[in-house]
Amino acid sequence: DVKVTQSSRYLVKRTGEKVFLECVQDMDHENMFWYRQDPGLGLRLIYFSYDVKMKEKGDIPEGYSVSREKKERFSLILESASTNQTSMYLCASSSRLAAYYEQYFGPGTRLTVT
Protein backbone atom coordinates (compact mmCIF):
# COMPACT_ATOMS: atom_id res chain seq x y z
CA ASP A 1 0.00 0.00 0.00
CA VAL A 2 1.07 3.52 -0.73
CA LYS A 3 1.96 5.44 2.34
CA VAL A 4 2.10 9.20 2.49
CA THR A 5 3.21 10.63 5.80
CA GLN A 6 3.21 14.19 7.03
CA SER A 7 5.56 15.45 9.72
CA SER A 8 2.89 16.71 12.11
CA ARG A 9 -0.83 16.20 12.63
CA TYR A 10 -1.20 19.45 14.56
CA LEU A 11 0.98 22.54 14.56
CA VAL A 12 0.64 25.92 16.27
CA LYS A 13 2.82 28.80 15.10
CA ARG A 14 2.98 32.53 15.67
CA THR A 15 2.47 35.20 13.04
CA GLY A 16 5.71 35.92 11.21
CA GLU A 17 7.33 32.57 11.93
CA LYS A 18 8.82 30.46 9.16
CA VAL A 19 6.98 27.17 8.94
CA PHE A 20 8.05 23.92 7.30
CA LEU A 21 5.58 21.18 6.50
CA GLU A 22 7.18 17.94 5.43
CA CYS A 23 5.70 15.15 3.34
CA VAL A 24 7.23 11.78 2.53
CA GLN A 25 5.91 9.06 0.22
CA ASP A 26 7.26 5.53 -0.01
CA MET A 27 6.05 4.43 -3.45
CA ASP A 28 8.62 6.09 -5.71
CA HIS A 29 5.94 8.38 -7.14
CA GLU A 30 7.01 11.08 -9.55
CA ASN A 31 4.25 13.54 -8.69
CA MET A 32 3.64 15.21 -5.38
CA PHE A 33 1.09 17.85 -4.38
CA TRP A 34 0.28 20.26 -1.59
CA TYR A 35 -3.32 21.31 -0.95
CA ARG A 36 -5.08 23.30 1.71
CA GLN A 37 -8.58 22.56 2.84
CA ASP A 38 -10.92 25.11 4.35
CA PRO A 39 -14.60 24.82 5.29
CA GLY A 40 -16.84 25.71 2.38
CA LEU A 41 -13.94 25.94 -0.06
CA GLY A 42 -13.03 22.31 -0.55
CA LEU A 43 -9.47 21.38 -1.51
CA ARG A 44 -7.33 23.92 -3.27
CA LEU A 45 -3.99 23.19 -4.92
CA ILE A 46 -1.06 25.23 -3.67
CA TYR A 47 1.88 23.70 -5.56
CA PHE A 48 2.77 20.48 -7.24
CA SER A 49 5.97 18.82 -8.39
CA TYR A 50 6.39 16.30 -11.19
CA ASP A 51 10.05 15.55 -10.60
CA VAL A 52 12.94 16.32 -8.30
CA LYS A 53 13.66 20.06 -8.21
CA MET A 54 10.65 20.73 -10.48
CA LYS A 55 7.63 22.62 -9.27
CA GLU A 56 4.59 24.38 -10.63
CA LYS A 57 2.15 26.79 -9.06
CA GLY A 58 -1.35 25.68 -8.31
CA ASP A 59 -4.40 27.83 -7.68
CA ILE A 60 -3.22 29.60 -4.53
CA PRO A 61 0.61 29.76 -4.39
CA GLU A 62 0.82 33.23 -2.81
CA GLY A 63 2.54 33.16 0.54
CA TYR A 64 3.97 29.68 0.01
CA SER A 65 7.04 28.07 -1.49
CA VAL A 66 8.05 24.45 -1.95
CA SER A 67 11.16 22.33 -2.11
CA ARG A 68 11.77 18.94 -3.62
CA GLU A 69 15.38 17.87 -3.27
CA LYS A 70 14.64 14.15 -3.14
CA LYS A 71 12.03 12.17 -4.99
CA GLU A 72 10.27 10.95 -1.87
CA ARG A 73 10.10 14.26 -0.02
CA PHE A 74 8.11 17.41 -0.77
CA SER A 75 8.22 20.34 1.61
CA LEU A 76 5.83 23.26 1.92
CA ILE A 77 7.29 26.46 3.34
CA LEU A 78 5.46 29.41 4.79
CA GLU A 79 8.13 32.11 4.78
CA SER A 80 6.23 34.36 7.19
CA ALA A 81 3.13 32.73 8.58
CA SER A 82 -0.06 34.76 8.74
CA THR A 83 -3.38 34.08 10.43
CA ASN A 84 -5.11 33.56 7.07
CA GLN A 85 -2.86 30.54 6.56
CA THR A 86 -4.56 28.73 9.40
CA SER A 87 -5.88 25.66 7.63
CA MET A 88 -5.66 21.91 7.08
CA TYR A 89 -2.75 21.10 4.78
CA LEU A 90 -2.82 17.89 2.77
CA CYS A 91 0.01 16.30 0.84
CA ALA A 92 -0.56 13.80 -1.97
CA SER A 93 1.43 11.77 -4.44
CA SER A 94 0.74 9.92 -7.66
CA SER A 95 2.55 7.84 -10.22
CA ARG A 96 3.12 9.30 -13.66
CA LEU A 97 2.40 5.96 -15.25
CA ALA A 98 -0.85 5.33 -13.42
CA ALA A 99 -3.99 7.30 -14.16
CA TYR A 100 -2.79 10.76 -13.30
CA TYR A 101 -5.54 11.65 -10.95
CA GLU A 102 -5.26 8.61 -8.72
CA GLN A 103 -3.65 10.53 -5.93
CA TYR A 104 -2.77 9.17 -2.52
CA PHE A 105 -3.21 11.57 0.36
CA GLY A 106 -1.51 11.88 3.70
CA PRO A 107 -3.46 12.35 6.96
CA GLY A 108 -3.09 16.12 6.90
CA THR A 109 -1.51 18.76 9.14
CA ARG A 110 -3.83 21.14 10.94
CA LEU A 111 -1.90 24.39 11.20
CA THR A 112 -3.00 27.18 13.50
CA VAL A 113 -1.29 30.57 13.21
CA THR A 114 -1.90 32.87 16.16
Next chain:
Amino acid sequence: LAKTTQPISMDSYEGQEVNITCSHNNIATNDYITWYQQFPSQGPRFIIQGYKTKVTNEVASLFIPADRKSSTLSLPRVSLSDTAVYYCLVGAASGNTGKLIFGQGTTLQVKP
Protein backbone atom coordinates in the same frame (compact mmCIF):
# COMPACT_ATOMS: atom_id res chain seq x y z
CA LEU B 1 -10.61 24.38 -17.30
CA ALA B 2 -13.57 22.30 -16.30
CA LYS B 3 -15.21 23.49 -13.13
CA THR B 4 -17.44 21.04 -11.33
CA THR B 5 -20.75 21.49 -9.54
CA GLN B 6 -22.24 18.95 -7.16
CA PRO B 7 -24.91 19.04 -4.45
CA ILE B 8 -23.72 20.31 -1.09
CA SER B 9 -25.38 17.55 0.87
CA MET B 10 -27.46 14.40 0.58
CA ASP B 11 -29.21 12.15 3.05
CA SER B 12 -29.84 8.45 2.68
CA TYR B 13 -30.73 5.38 4.72
CA GLU B 14 -28.80 2.20 5.21
CA GLY B 15 -29.28 -0.30 2.41
CA GLN B 16 -30.31 2.26 -0.20
CA GLU B 17 -28.51 3.05 -3.41
CA VAL B 18 -27.10 6.57 -3.52
CA ASN B 19 -26.42 8.52 -6.70
CA ILE B 20 -24.37 11.72 -6.58
CA THR B 21 -24.24 13.77 -9.77
CA CYS B 22 -21.45 16.13 -10.77
CA SER B 23 -21.81 18.71 -13.56
CA HIS B 24 -18.77 19.64 -15.65
CA ASN B 25 -20.06 21.48 -18.69
CA ASN B 26 -16.64 22.60 -19.91
CA ILE B 27 -14.88 19.27 -19.74
CA ALA B 28 -12.04 18.98 -22.24
CA THR B 29 -11.40 16.11 -24.62
CA ASN B 30 -8.47 14.75 -22.63
CA ASP B 31 -10.03 15.18 -19.19
CA TYR B 32 -10.81 12.25 -16.91
CA ILE B 33 -13.42 12.21 -14.14
CA THR B 34 -12.35 11.04 -10.73
CA TRP B 35 -14.18 10.69 -7.43
CA TYR B 36 -12.71 10.77 -3.96
CA GLN B 37 -14.13 10.02 -0.52
CA GLN B 38 -13.08 11.82 2.64
CA PHE B 39 -13.80 10.93 6.25
CA PRO B 40 -13.33 13.49 9.04
CA SER B 41 -9.70 14.07 10.03
CA GLN B 42 -8.41 12.00 7.12
CA GLY B 43 -7.06 12.76 3.67
CA PRO B 44 -9.26 12.00 0.65
CA ARG B 45 -9.24 8.47 -0.74
CA PHE B 46 -9.50 7.62 -4.43
CA ILE B 47 -12.74 5.78 -5.25
CA ILE B 48 -13.10 5.53 -9.00
CA GLN B 49 -12.08 7.12 -12.30
CA GLY B 50 -13.53 7.07 -15.79
CA TYR B 51 -13.48 8.67 -19.20
CA LYS B 52 -16.78 7.63 -20.77
CA THR B 53 -19.72 5.22 -20.42
CA LYS B 54 -19.62 3.12 -17.26
CA VAL B 55 -16.91 2.03 -14.87
CA THR B 56 -17.46 -0.31 -11.95
CA ASN B 57 -15.22 -1.49 -9.14
CA GLU B 58 -15.76 -3.14 -5.78
CA VAL B 59 -16.75 0.14 -4.17
CA ALA B 60 -18.84 2.08 -6.67
CA SER B 61 -19.98 2.63 -10.23
CA LEU B 62 -19.41 5.71 -12.35
CA PHE B 63 -21.82 6.60 -15.13
CA ILE B 64 -20.76 9.09 -17.79
CA PRO B 65 -23.17 10.06 -20.60
CA ALA B 66 -22.03 10.46 -24.18
CA ASP B 67 -21.63 14.25 -23.96
CA ARG B 68 -19.52 13.87 -20.79
CA LYS B 69 -20.95 17.10 -19.33
CA SER B 70 -21.93 15.31 -16.16
CA SER B 71 -21.17 12.13 -14.27
CA THR B 72 -22.92 10.12 -11.57
CA LEU B 73 -21.27 8.25 -8.75
CA SER B 74 -23.42 5.34 -7.63
CA LEU B 75 -22.93 3.71 -4.23
CA PRO B 76 -24.89 0.46 -3.89
CA ARG B 77 -26.53 -0.39 -0.58
CA VAL B 78 -24.86 2.23 1.58
CA SER B 79 -24.02 1.66 5.22
CA LEU B 80 -23.38 4.07 8.08
CA SER B 81 -19.67 3.89 7.32
CA ASP B 82 -20.28 5.48 3.92
CA THR B 83 -21.06 8.77 5.66
CA ALA B 84 -18.39 11.05 4.24
CA VAL B 85 -17.70 13.89 1.85
CA TYR B 86 -17.48 12.90 -1.81
CA TYR B 87 -15.46 14.99 -4.26
CA CYS B 88 -15.69 15.09 -8.02
CA LEU B 89 -12.48 15.95 -9.87
CA VAL B 90 -12.03 16.67 -13.55
CA GLY B 91 -8.69 17.08 -15.26
CA ALA B 92 -6.16 15.83 -17.74
CA ALA B 93 -4.51 12.46 -17.29
CA SER B 94 -1.09 13.92 -17.92
CA GLY B 95 0.70 17.09 -18.78
CA ASN B 96 0.14 20.38 -17.02
CA THR B 97 -2.01 19.78 -13.99
CA GLY B 98 -1.32 23.07 -12.33
CA LYS B 99 -5.03 23.68 -12.22
CA LEU B 100 -6.36 20.59 -10.51
CA ILE B 101 -9.93 21.42 -9.56
CA PHE B 102 -11.92 19.66 -6.89
CA GLY B 103 -15.64 20.23 -6.65
CA GLN B 104 -17.06 21.63 -3.42
CA GLY B 105 -17.84 18.15 -2.27
CA THR B 106 -21.09 16.46 -1.35
CA THR B 107 -21.61 15.55 2.29
CA LEU B 108 -23.46 12.26 2.38
CA GLN B 109 -25.20 11.42 5.62
CA VAL B 110 -26.35 7.82 5.93
CA LYS B 111 -28.99 7.26 8.59
CA PRO B 112 -29.93 4.00 10.29
